Structure formats: C-alpha cells, structure tokens
Amino acid sequence: MLRKLAKKFVKTIYSPPQTISPTINPINTEDQKFSQELMAILSKYGIIYNDKTYKEILKNLLHTQDNKTLTKVLREIDNADKFTDNDLYWEYFSARSLLSYTAWDLFSSHCMETYNISNPENEPCVLEKTGLVTGKLSSSLTQSLLEAYQKAPIITYEDSDFADNFMFNPWIFGDCKKEFNQFAVYRTSTDLLKDLLHQAIETLASEFEAAIGHYFNVVGIRAFELCPLTTSIGPHIWHKDSHPAGAKKLMLYLSKTNQEVGSTEYETYQGDIFRVEGDGGEWVLFSNSRVKHRGIPPQSQNRPIIEITFMPALKTDIRINDTGQNAICPWFPTSDVTKGYFSTENTIMRCIKRSLQLGLENGNVANASDNIDNMIKR
Ligand SMILES: [Fe+2]
Numbered sequence: 001m002l003r004k005l006a007k008k009f010v011k012t013i014y015s016p017p018q019t020i021s022p023t024i025n026p027i028n029t030e031d032q033k034f035s036q037e038l039m040a041i042l043s044k045y046g047i048i049y050n051d052k053t054y055k056e057i058l059k060n061l062l063h064t065q066d067n068k069t070l071t072k073v074l075r076e077i078d079n080a081d082k083f084t085d086n087d088l089y090w091e092y093f094s095a096r097s098l099l100s101y102t103a104w105d106l107f108s109s110h111c112m113e114t115y116n117i118s119n120p121e122n123e124p125c126v127l128e129k130t131g132l133v134t135g136k137l138s139s140s141l142t143q144s145l146l147e148a149y150q151k152a153p154i155i156t157y158e159d160s161d162f163a164d165n166f167m168f169n170p171w172i173f174g175d176c177k178k179e180f181n182q183f184a185v186y187r188t189s190t191d192l193l194k195d196l197l198h199q200a201i202e203t204l205a206s207e208f209e210a211a212i213g214h215y216f217n218v219v220g221i222r223a224f225e226l227c228p229l230t231t232s233i234g235p236h237i238w239h240k241d242s243h244p245a246g247a248k249k250l251m252l253y254l255s256k257t258n259q260e261v262g263s264t265e266y267e268t269y270q271g272d273i274f275r276v277e278g279d280g281g282e283w284v285l286f287s288n289s290r291v292k293h294r295g296i297p298p299q300s301q302n303r304p305i306i307e308i309t310f311m312p313a314l315k316t317d318i319r320i321n322d323t324g325q326n327a328i329c330p331w332f333p334t335s336d337v338t339k340g341y342f343s344t345e346n347t348i349m350r351c352i353k354r355s356l357q358l359g360l361e362n363g364n365v366a367n368a369s370d371n372i373d374n375m376i377k378r
Pocket residue numbers: 235239240241288293
C-alpha cells in the first residue's frame with residue numbers, strides 16, 4: 001500500500017503535460033508490460049485473449065468457469081506481481097484483503113456463537129478477557145519434540161512457499177527476505193514432528209476450545225530457531241501479526257526460556273507484560289493479531305520454537321497442515337456453514353465494535369482507503 005501511495009504521489013507530481021503524445025505515456029508502456037506478462041501466464045494454460053490491457057484481460061478471465069485453472073492462474077499472478085508496482089494488482093490485493101478480513105470477522109463471530117450454544121456451561125472465554133492463556137507440556141513429550149526438531153532438515157525461508165488460496169505476506173523480498181533468513185533458522189515440518197504435535201494438541205484441544213471460545217482448525221505450522229542478538233528486526237520489535245482478528249497462535253518453547261537465553265514478551269489486554277520463562281515445554285496460546293508481542297533474542301545459542309496457527313471452525317480438526325513458511329491463513333473461511341447457528345444481532349454488533357476499534361486505533365474512520373490499509377496491517 002505504501003508503494004502504491006508513493007507511486008500515486010510520484011505520478012501526480014510528474015504527470016506529463018496534456019500536449020505529450022499518448023504513445024509515449026509511461027502508464028501505457030507499463031500497462032503493456034504487465035499485460036504481456038499476464039498473457040504469457042495465460043497462454044501456458046491454453047487461454048488466449050485478444051484484449052490489449054491488463055484490466056481487460058483480468059475482466060475476461062473472471063468469466064472462466066474452470067475454477068482449477070483460475071486458481072492456478074491467480075496463483076501465478078501472485079507470484080509474478082507481488083514484487084511489482086502494478087497498481088491494478090495492488091487494487092486486487094487490497095480488495096481481497098478487505099473482503100477476507102470482513103469474512104473472517106463474521107465467520108469468527110458465527111463460530112463463537114456455535115460453540116456457546118453447544119457448550120452453554122462454558123464460562124466467558126479467557127482469551128476475550130486477557131488475550132492469552134499459558135501451560136506446559138510433559139517433560140517426556142517436550143524431549144521427544146526437541147529431538148524430532150533437531151533431526152528435521154534445515155530449509156530456507158521462501159516467499160513463494162504458501163499454499164494455494166492462502167493469504168501471504170507480499171513484502172518479503174529482497175533485503176526483507178534476506179533478514180528473514182538471518183534472524184532465524186527454519187526447519188522442515190517432518191512427519192515425526194507433526195505426529196508428536198498432533199499428540200500434544202489432541203490432549204489439549206478441549207482446554208483450547210474453552211479458552212478461545214470456539215472450535216478450530218490447524219492452518220499452519222512453522223518450526224524455527226531465533227538467532228542470537230538480532231534485536232532490531234522482524235519479530236523482535238513490538239508488533240501484532242497481520243492475521244484476521246479470529247486467528248490464534250500456539251507457541252511451543254522447546255528449550256530453556258528466560259531473559260538471558262531468549263524469550264517472548266506479550267502485552268495482555270490489561271496492559272500487563274507477560275514474559276515466558278521455564279525449562280522447556282512452556283506454551284502460550286494467544287490472539288496474535290490483537291495482542292502485542294515481541295521476541296527477546298537469545299544471547300549465545302539459537303532458541304528453537306514451534307508456532308502453530310489456528311483459525312475458527314464449526315468443528316475442531318487438529319490435523320496438522322503444513323501450508324508453507326509464508327502462509328498466513330486461508331483467504332476465506334471454508335468450513336461447512338450449513339451446520340451451526342447464526343445470531344444476526346450479535347454478529348452485527350461485534351463487527352460494529354470491531355470497526356470502531358479499528359477506527360479508534362488508527363484515528364481516522366472517515367477515509368475508506370485508510371481503513372482498508374489499517375485493516376490489512378492489523
Ligand atoms: Fe508475531
């Protein structure tokens with residue numbers, strides 16, 4: 001969005017006078033370049049259009065009934081255009097983000113209603129009050145997880161590593177990608193690691209549901225170790241993740257954790273700072289897009305951690321899906337909405353409150369484009 005705004009600003013300042021021939025207008029040249037790239041992608045799938053502009057081609061593409069091909073083509077557009085200044089691509093990205101955040105907000109509310117109706121005895125959930133809940137795995141399971149982690153092959157963080165139809169971070173390229181591979185070492189989520197994590201979550205699933213107030217699906221896993229003394233970048237700055245508001249993250253600390261060897265700090269909704277400390281096996285489940293948090297980098301040795309992302313669902317499914325290093329969550333909720341219940345009043349009120357919260361946080365509710373930008377950043 002910043003690049004887009006910057007580009008619009010530059011275009012405003014340097015727009016050519018009316019007398020210049022349109023054939024040398026830089027906007028047309030640029031559009032021609034993007035449309036040629038798009039036609040090259042489409043021709044790989046046997047799709048040939050005679051349209052001249054990127055916009056016309058995309059409009060035409062929307063009429064296709066072949067969803068599988070459309071998914072593949074849109075995926076290639078994401079891979080090709082997320083590094084570019086293609087305005088139309090960023091319009092699409094912004095609109096998709098806005099729709100996604102809205103859909104997830106509605107769906108999260110629906111999932112909380114469904115859980116409440118199925119579990120009327122459940123107390124108001126802890127996460128709505130504080131933003132996080134903590135616990136500890138058994139020492140034997142922690143040891144097995146640590147051994148499995150250490151056996152897992154090391155991989156490079158790749159920006160293109162995200163599943164189809166998954167939201168992703170488009171800003172990880174160039175120096176940013178280099179930094180991602182400097183502040184952490186990433187590991188493959190092996191079958192052994194996933195089996196052990198499945199065991200861990202299976203025993204905790206009911207506790208998690210009660211704490212977060214809804215059923216959930218596992219939509220992502222990352223196993224990595226933060227490197228020493230990487231203080232000013234990435235996860236070591238106070239931040240909220242860019243997931244939709246219903247997302248939850250489970251952080252599993254596999255080794256000793258404290259101020260010296262490294263830790264994570266979380267700011268609860270009450271403003272208290274919680275720092276993880278222990279001998280290994282500690283876990284924190286938290287609302288990662290609403291709770292501010294930061295890593296405390298280790299002083300000398302890498303600190304291994306496993307991060308699992310949950311999204312609200314109408315029925316809990318704890319199968320561990322490795323959806324990629326750069327996967328955030330599915331763009332849109334895909335659970336079976338024919339089951340469960342829907343409370344219009346509660347859902348509307350919750351979304352109104354969320355909108356108000358976003359407006360208050362960012363100080364501008366009147367400018368629609370700013371609001372879109374702010375929602376994306378959350
Ligand atoms: Fe984070």
